[in-house]
Amino acid sequence: GEDVEQSLFLSVREGDSSVINCTYTDSSSTYLYWYKQEPGAGLQLLTYIFSNMDMKQDQRLTVLLNKKDKHLSLRIADTQTGDSAIYFCAENSGNTPLVFGKGTRLSVIA
Amino acid sequence: SAVISQKPSRDICQRGTSLTIQCQVDSQVTMMFWYRQQPGQSLTLIATANQGSEATYESGFVIDKFPISRPNLTFSTLTVSNMSPEDSSIYLCSADRIDYGYTFGSGTRLTVV
Numbered sequence: 001g002e003d004v005e006q007s008l009f010l011s012v013r014e015g016d017s018s019v020i021n022c023t024y025t026d027s028s029s030t031y032l033y034w035y036k037q038e039p040g041a042g043l044q045l046l047t048y049i050f051s052n053m054d055m056k057q058d059q060r061l062t063v064l065l066n067k068k069d070k071h072l073s074l075r076i077a078d079t080q081t082g083d084s085a086i087y088f089c090a091e092n093s094g095n096t097p098l099v100f101g102k103g104t105r106l107s108v109i110a
Numbered sequence: 111s112a113v114i115s116q117k118p119s120r121d122i123c124q125r126g127t128s129l130t131i132q133c134q135v136d137s138q139v140t141m142m143f144w145y146r147q148q149p150g151q152s153l154t155l156i157a158t159a160n161q162g163s164e165a166t167y168e169s170g171f172v173i174d175k176f177p178i179s180r181p182n183l184t185f186s187t188l189t190v191s192n193m194s195p196e197d198s199s200i201y202l203c204s205a206d207r208i209d210y211g212y213t214f215g216s217g218t219r220l221t222v223v
Contacts, residue, residue, distance in 0.1 A: 033211060042116070042202055042217035043153075045210070088152065090212075097143050098204070098212055102152045 002026040006089050006101035013109050018076040020104045022089030025070065029091040032065060033098065034074045037086045046074070046087075076106075084108045116203055116215025123193055123222050130189045131218045133203035138183035140206070144176070147200040147217075156201075159186045193222045 003025045012018045024032070033048040049056045049063045049072075056063045062075040076083055086105050090098040113136040123129050133142065141160055145153040157165040157178055165178040179187045190197055203215045 031211065035214075040219070042200075043214040045213050048211040092212075095141060095206065097155050097158060098153075100153045 002099045004089055004091060004099050004101035006104045008102065009105050011107045011109060012079050014079060014081060016079055018079045018106055020074045020087050020106065022072040022101055023070055024091050026091060026093060028093045030093045032072050033090040034063065035088040035090065037088065079108050081108045081110055114203060114205055114213055114215040116218060118218055119216060120219040123220065125194050125222055127193055128189055128191045129193065129220060130187050131201055133186050133215050135184045135205045142180065142186045143204040144178060144188045145202045145204060147202060190220065195222045198222045
């Protein structure tokens with residue numbers, strides 16, 4: 001079945017850029033998503049990218065998609081302590097349910 | 111973005127009882143999804159709920175344990191039946207909006223004692 005892989009931990013200094021990486025196996029993926037989950041909270045949709053796009057930028061967030069390598073990344077510029085959370089990568093094809101990675105725990109050091 | 115209201119936000123329940131979680135979307139959606147997130151884990155899909163038909167359950171989840179209702183295009187409920195401590199998790203509903211992507215409710219944190 002489809003699989004989504006992420007590294008489990010990332011630690012960065014406040015003000016630096018964070019890059020969270022994700023790989024997936026489903027070649028028919030249509031949409032790829034990034035979610036943020038703060039402690040005790042639900043999932044906040046940060047951004048998503050359609051599979052025919054290479055890049056999407058939204059304020060401090062930049063998503064890069066390499067469809068050939070099935071690699072997705074989320075770059076957070078000027079990382080702040082409020083960015084500390086778990087970030088989930090997810091993908092789906094059309095109306096199918098999302099397949100999630102295990103999440104990357106981002107720790108921001110002041 | 112689409113707003114999904116989920117309640118209760120948390121509950122502590124006695125083993126053997128049942129809890130019904132409600133999810134209200136601010137617009138009509140074709141499909142709604144129910145997920146479970148066990149402590150420190152990622153999300154696992156329980157079932158897909160379509161209006162007017164029975165929910166489709168994923169492997170390892172059965173209707174008797176997790177009955178789902180979908181009476182209209184904006185509302186769904188998930189019941190966790192005959193609860194045991196192993197059911198302690200966060201339960202989340204989700205809906206797909208074409209313009210907004212998949213958005214989630216704020217989750218229900220369930221503790222079974």
